[in-house]
Amino acid sequence: HFISSVLWIDDGTNITKIKSQIYFCLPKLTSHIKQEVTSCFCRTAIGFLTVSSAVTMSAPFFLGRVIDTIYASASDAETMTASLTSLCIMLAGVFLCGGACNAARVYLMQSSGQQIVRNLRASVFSSILRQEVAFFDKNRTGELINRLSADTAVVGRSITDNLSDGLRAVAQAAAGVSMMFYVSPSLASFVLLIVPPMAGLAVIYGRYLRSISKRTQDALAQATQLAEERISNMRTVRAFGKELSEVDKYTQKTDHVLGLAKKEAVMRAGFFGVTGLSGNMMILSVLYKGGLLMASQHMTVGELSSFLMYTFWVGISIAGLSSFYSELMKGFGAGARLWELLDRKPEFPLNEGKILPADQLKGQLKFCDVSFAYPTRKEAPIFQNLNLLVPAGSIMAVVGASGSGKSSMVSLLLRLYDPDAGVITIDGHDIRDLNPYWLRSHIGTVSQEPVLFSCSIRENIAYGATDPDAVTTEDVYRAAKVANAYDFIQTFPKGFDTVVGEKGVLLSGEEPNQLFMNEATSALDAENEFLVQEALERLMEGRTVVIIAHRLSTIKNADAVAVLDQRRIAECGQPTELLGNRQGLFRKLMEKQTAVHSITCGSLSTF
Numbered sequence: 001h002f003i004s005s006v007l008w009i010d011d012g013t014n015i016t017k018i019k020s021q022i023y024f025c026l027p028k029l030t031s032h033i034k035q036e037v038t039s040c041f042c043r044t045a046i047g048f049l050t051v052s053s054a055v056t057m058s059a060p061f062f063l064g065r066v067i068d069t070i071y072a073s074a075s076d077a078e079t080m081t082a083s084l085t086s087l088c089i090m091l092a093g094v095f096l097c098g099g100a101c102n103a104a105r106v107y108l109m110q111s112s113g114q115q116i117v118r119n120l121r122a123s124v125f126s127s128i129l130r131q132e133v134a135f136f137d138k139n140r141t142g143e144l145i146n147r148l149s150a151d152t153a154v155v156g157r158s159i160t161d162n163l164s165d166g167l168r169a170v171a172q173a174a175a176g177v178s179m180m181f182y183v184s185p186s187l188a189s190f191v192l193l194i195v196p197p198m199a200g201l202a203v204i205y206g207r208y209l210r211s212i213s214k215r216t217q218d219a220l221a222q223a224t225q226l227a228e229e230r231i232s233n234m235r236t237v238r239a240f241g242k243e244l245s246e247v248d249k250y251t252q253k254t255d256h257v258l259g260l261a262k263k264e265a266v267m268r269a270g271f272f273g274v275t276g277l278s279g280n281m282m283i284l285s286v287l288y289k290g291g292l293l294m295a296s297q298h299m300t301v302g303e304l305s306s307f308l309m310y311t312f313w314v315g316i317s318i319a320g321l322s323s324f325y326s327e328l329m330k331g332f333g334a335g336a337r338l339w340e341l342l343d344r345k346p347e348f349p350l351n352e353g354k355i356l357p358a359d360q361l362k363g364q365l366k367f368c369d370v371s372f373a374y375p376t377r378k379e380a381p382i383f384q385n386l387n388l389l390v391p392a393g394s395i396m397a398v399v400g401a402s403g404s405g406k407s408s409m410v411s412l413l414l415r416l417y418d419p420d421a422g423v424i425t426i427d428g429h430d431i432r433d434l435n436p437y438w439l440r441s442h443i444g445t446v447s448q449e450p451v452l453f454s455c456s457i458r459e460n461i462a463y464g465a466t467d468p469d470a471v472t473t474e475d476v477y478r479a480a481k482v483a484n485a486y487d488f489i490q491t492f493p494k495g496f497d498t499v500v501g502e503k504g505v506l507l508s509g510e511e512p513n514q515l516f517m518n519e520a521t522s523a524l525d526a527e528n529e530f531l532v533q534e535a536l537e538r539l540m541e542g543r544t545v546v547i548i549a550h551r552l553s554t555i556k557n558a559d560a561v562a563v564l565d566q567r568r569i570a571e572c573g574q575p576t577e578l579l580g581n582r583q584g585l586f587r588k589l590m591e592k593q594t595a596v597h598s599i600t601c602g603s604l605s606t607f
């Protein structure tokens with residue numbers, strides 16, 4: 001136990017990183033631990049820990065006494081039965097008490113850990129949702145989810161059960177070594193002479209084993225990344241017919257993992273074979289030396305038995321210490337990632353800034369010399385000195401080639417990102433001075449992508465309301481009717497209570513005939529397009545509307561058209577006027593447009 005645990009305690013990898021994680025986390029973890037330790041919950045657990053450890057560590061001593069009693073009175077059956085019975089009953093009571101205390105300690109520590117995990121999860125989730133949109137461009141969803149679920153659990157465990165297991169291991173190892181010296185100083189010195197050199201060898205071997213183990217992990221991570229990318233972009237793989245070559249690539253990566261794993265297996269086999277052998281050899285030598293001490297009347301058989309049991313306990317406790325250490329290091333790593341997230345101040349305020357009085361709101365929109373590049377792709381500017389004026393109450397269609405930045409304009413208007421230069425104003429007010437909550441609640445967006453949460457249609461419709469709980473069934477029906485969706489939703493067996501999954505996954509699964517039958521799709525599309533168009537036209541009345549026209553047929557109601565090209569508005573004017581210019585970009589776009597795309601429409605509803 002001792003030798004194999006040395007392997008894991010000596011974590012030679014990246015000490016500097018671990019150190020910086022410890023410096024960063026320790027104050028935060030300490031405040032958590034302080035809070036925890038001062039709770040009566042935890043004090044009780046420490047009390048139980050002390051009793052159970054004391055019982056565990058006194059057990060070998062008393063068991064040695066039992067053996068000596070058996071030996072001493074082996075010739076007198078009556079005396080032996082009497083003294084053995086009373087000793088065993090007493091010890092059984094003590095052990096029972098120790099077991100109960102241990103169970104209570106584990107229960108209290110685990111509950112305390114779960115409480116910490118719950119609090120951490122709530123704070124981390126809240127911190128994630130407060131971040132600006134650019135943060136989500138830079139951080140992968142999977143990684144954030146991992147912090148929320150796995151890292152919180154690791155931190156919780158490392159400062160509760162793990163800490164109590166660690167304390168227990170320290171106490172038991174110290175008590176065990178002391179008891180070994182108490183029972184037989186000469187045998188204890190003998191053991192302590194042979195263990196350190198063996199531990200030294202284990203450290204050297206362990207470092208090599210760990211480096212191979214790390215290489216295997218890295219190779220596996222590469223293979224997994226390849227698989228993840230290919231699976232999530234399955235459509236592209238299928239479209240290019242690359243299934244077989246991708247399988248080959250993945251197989252090559254897994255072959256590499258297999259090669260390293262085999263090497264590691266050989267190394268591990270050697271290591272554990274040698275540690276098992278050396279463990280047995282050590283016990284044999286203790287027995288040999290102990291036997292000699294018994295022969296010279298320096299030790300009883302009970303003392304030798306106690307001594308052996310203590311050596312086992314010390315070994316087990318040190319193994320426990322090594323797992324405590326590695327869990328604690330994991331806790332520091334996870335903690336560093338969590339607190340980095342918890343301490344991160346979002347770049348945009350969430351609910352601060354000016355709120356314009358409703359009666360002063362006209363809805364004039366202006367982009368003045370706006371330059372913008374996505375934070376993740378600073379080298380590829382989307383807009384440079386873009387200017388556009390959308391008069392209050394008018395309908396402006398923004399057109400342009402795919403990737404010209406139409407949707408990016410909506411993102412800037414919603415203040416999902418800030419321009420790098422220039423200003424965007426609403427009725428002359430810089431949107432950076434306005435309260436983003438208020439701003440977004442006054443901008444309605446209608447998008448081609450139905451983002452549905454996995455709950456009922458009713459809940460999905462109510463999602464946009466300021467207070468979804470206050471939304472009545474009538475409100476939901478009214479909203480559905482305005483969107484021309486009421487009749488369509490009523491065709492589902494469960495109507496508004498139909499549960500839909502993320503991106504409508506369940507909806508398609510439940511209602512395949514009505515939604516996704518091949519022959520029906522075109523008819524449904526046309527019908528839906530008409531219904532949506534009609535609903536939008538009703539919504540547009542009296543509002544400032546920016547239509548992001550992916551399909552040029554959707555601009556027929558627009559008062560003006562702005563053509564995006566070369567990172568700015570290249571043309572702007574009435575559709576008929578622009579169509580009249582044969583060399584104009586709009587005219588060319590109209591001529592080019594033969595394929596039918598779906599629409600995305602960003603509308604400034606309230607203005």
Ligand SMILES: Nc1ncnc2c1ncn2[C@@H]1O[C@H](COP(=O)(O)OP(=O)(O)OP(=O)(O)O)[C@@H](O)[C@H]1O
Nearest residue numbers: 137374376377382401402403404405406407408550
């Ligand atoms: N979050 C993002 N991070 C980095 N680049 C982005 C991001 N979103 C869009 N882009 C890039 O910005 C450019 C403009 O994209 P945008 O979606 O605004 O164009 P679009 O005109 O609406 O295109 P489409 O008509 O194809 O929808 C594209 O090159 C796109 O790849």
